[in-house]
Amino acid sequence: MKAYELLYIVDPSASEEVRAGVTARIDGAITAQGGTIDNVDDWGKRKLAYEIDHLSEGNYILVNFHADPTQIQELDRVLRIADAVKRHMIVARVDED
Numbered sequence: 001m002k003a004y005e006l007l008y009i010v011d012p013s014a015s016e017e018v019r020a021g022v023t024a025r026i027d028g029a030i031t032a033q034g035g036t037i038d039n040v041d042d043w044g045k046r047k048l049a050y051e052i053d054h055l056s057e058g059n060y061i062l063v064n065f066h067a068d069p070t071q072i073q074e075l076d077r078v079l080r081i082a083d084a085v086k087r088h089m090i091v092a093r094v095d096e097d
Contacts, residue, residue, distance in 0.1 A: 001035065001066040003095075008079060008088035009058035012045050018084050019059065026063065029078040035067030052086050064093070 006026070010019055023040070030037055043060035052058070067075070072090055079088040 001068055003038075003064070003066050003093040004072070005091045005093050006063040006065065006075070006079075006088065007091075008061055008063075009048070009052070009086045010061065011055065011084050011086055012057045012059055014059075014084045022082050022084050023061070025078055025082065026075070029075045030063075030065050030067055030071070032074075033068065033071050035065055035071055038064040038066065040064075055086065058086055 008026075010022060014022075027037060039062075041062040041064075043062060045057050045059050048056055048058055076088075076090065079085050
């Protein structure tokens, strides 16, 4: 399994239940086929560099995990269909393979 880092931005107006639901779906997509989550770091509300969907702030969440490279496509699909997730980025961590 390879080491990955996922950073996603959640709509700041989303309720705590919506954020928990998004986090649970992402955790499920990672662990469904044997992936492991190393660390979840909630950075909280931060100002965006540019407006996204007329929003100037977003809740940033960073997830470090290990997964099979074939799982990344499914994780990307889950993130794209989640309405509360405004942007996301999945990066391979080369230093922790």
